[in-house]
Amino acid sequence: MTGLMFKLRRSPRTLLERDGHPGPGPGHIGLVMARAGVGKTAFLVGLGIDALLSKQNVLHISLDRGVDKVREWYDDLLLGLLQRERKVQHLAGIQLEIERHRHIHTYLNDTFSPERLQASLDLLMNFGDFVPRVIILDRLDFEHFGTGGVREIRDLAENVGAELWLACRTHRDGPQAEDGHLPPPADAFERYIDTAFSLDPYDAKIRLHVLKDYQKMLDEDLNILLDPTTLLLETGFGANRS
């Protein structure tokens, strides 16, 4: 099972593997930027699946969708990965395995705050025996959350030793990125961001740009194309290394 799980990994997160960590590593904060509807949520779910397939504990936080919906996204993506490998018979087993490593937490009706997150992490660690290694936070409204808020959640993730992934919406007609900086609104809190990707529709696919890697701004185009449905790499991580 472990071999198959490893082979299924196809998230761009695999590109960031360093020092034996399946992803960028603890205390690292990643950001994916795109316009509405391009697939930021799918990208984050892909990251989550990648961590789960690496047997890392994932805390997926949603601010507007119930547990069932988020679970459905994970299940659909996993099914697609297994169908591609013609290994659907392992669905139930892998599902069970990844559910042991995943916790979905939803804060509805604007109940999310760094304090609530801290309280939830305390609950999970003290009562749920669950220490997240990857925290995914979807649909955070940066314009209202502010730079201070980003710093606070970054500190929280660092304290528990988790890597944190956020998604940020950009606007077609909004101000453009200045040279050497992330596009607005992420430029306001870019010093807290270690890795940043942007997603753009391109010729029936999605092009992934690496804007920042390990605190270093990049200006070269690595020409990485993603499947427009799954937002995953065309070739799997395991396949590259086998």
Added chain:
Amino acid sequence: MNYDIDRIRNIGISAHIDSGKTTLTERILFYAQKIHAIHDVKGKDGVGATMDHMELERERGITITSAATYVGWKDHHINIIDTPGHVDFTIEVERALRVLDGAVLVLCSVAGVQSQSITVDRQMKRYKVPRLAFINKCDRSGANPDRVTNGLRDKLGLNAILMQLPIGLEADFEGIVDLVEMKAIYFRGESGEDLEITAIPESMQELAESRRAEMLDSVSMFSDELMEAALEDAATPELIHDAVRKGVLSLELAPVFIGSAYKNKGIQPLLDAVNNYLPSPNDVPIEALDLDDESVPVILESDVEKQAVAYAFKLEDGRFGQLTYMRIYQGTIAKGDTVIQTRTRRKLKIGRLVRMHSDKMEDIEKATAGDIIGFFGIDCHTGDSFVSPGPRLAMTSMHVPEPVISLSILPADNKAQTNMSKALSRFSKEDPTFRVRLDDESGETIISGMGELHLEVYVERMRREYSAEVETGAPQVAYREAISRRAEFNYTHKKQTGGSGQYAKLAGYLEPFDEGEYEFVNEIRGGAIPTEFIPACNKGFRSAMHEGSLIGFPIVGVRVLINDGNSHSVDSSDMAFQVASRAAFREAYRKANPRILEPLMRVAVEGPGEFQGVIYRSLMQRRGNIIGSVEDAGFARVEADVPLSEMFGYSTDLRSATQGKAEFTMEFSRYAPVPRELSEKMLADYRSSKKDGEEKK
């Protein structure tokens, strides 16, 4: 009774426990003049709600069986099934949804979308049932219809649109603003029967305008005509009704209504909405299978002249014999008609035809497509289809979950034994999730069902309705066994004891099979095993799966493939191949790394946020795997998969840990392997109990 089929509505009323479904139905019956007095659910007045006709239902204040009734409302005929809220009785909800065309999802305005609302919504989605939502209890402290509507969107993913606004809330809840007609409605008279329709209070005018604009924005997606009219500020109620109806029928819109059934507010507009927005039998495409033509799907039409097709969705044994609840999908069925039971091809004569009103009934001469009625004098099972002479059409069956819990029962004396048998025979016929078997080893009668409460209710009914006093054993979990890897077999069965002997040889393998309980694949080439013995092999393998060698529970999820073998012209027989298959299975089973599986329940616990930690701990202590949690305005819901074996007594523990402020529901989730340590203990216990049994013999 003759009525236009477009004016028939077959609706269900479903919700979480204690959201007020039965109270709502009681009001509907009252306003439609079906009853002349309103009674409380818990029967404080000694009468009890009309639809909770079972004594046990009235005592406990919960609905156990779904009851059927009908009302007339503004030239429409509405058949209503009031369904239970507790998940242990989920088969009743499934039965109702299978035969209904639309539903009203009732929610509490304080608690909002609760765990059972999610289960019920999932069931509605499975059967593609269009629905309206009714936010009840707006008079309660903490009532917040906006929050509940958001919950419908966030938690259930429904395109929920408020069609009304409350005038006041909690103790000040006075009436509603209808955003379609832009009028205020107050419910006057002793029981809210007199509607006073006035202008919207000035203080609410602005809010009503903006909410109407939001509503039109969403609803106009379903009608270009409405969109154009809305742009010109000329949206008429007719255009809005038409667009909402389209949205509801396409399952893309869930209009939301508000009220307080207990305080007699908001019910009549809800009934208008049922007429206006929920489908008639003509609006719902129904598919049957033609069993005479390789089960080709056939679309049925609500045409009263066509071949009659009816579906039995519920059975009840009463003083006049078996009462079978039927939905007629096509044609007409009249008293004295001959119908054919599709499954058995038996011809039956309709002796008595009745229209149900809770436990009362009214004899009728005939019923037509779209109707829900009762038949007497027909012996059948739930899920059977009936047709008038013509093609053998069958409706597709309902989803019947497997029982997950068992209980041994022992009659107190001989009289109780006879009565218990009668009761069990009736209950198992009525309820496909209730099973009865005799344990070969202990000789005990074992009943199985969907949860503790499910079995508890049947044991209580045995006592009350059949005077069968029984002692019950400790609840037992329905474990399963499964293999985890492929294993080959090559087995020869040879026996010569004088006369003709027995000879059969077969080879192949077993492998895990996730898509079902069992699959048999024959890949014998060149007649190594003669074709006539292949069914015997299949039968032998299948019978070997009834009892696993680990702890004696049934084996599931196995594909058996045979690819070689041998036979003898004289000594081979069906019996020899069956014996060989069983032995081959046992041989390979040991090598296939068998494991014990246990049922996991999806448990959802809800309570005030401050108890979240306690809830987590309570689930973790029971080997629960926390799937997720939701925080919402001071409330928290935690969902976990917990082994059923750990859930006994949970309700008492949860109550004491949360001062009675948290509640939980659970439903079967899936089977999963038992952890190694526990598995070893179970194996040792099974071996020792088997050894004890053998020594006693």
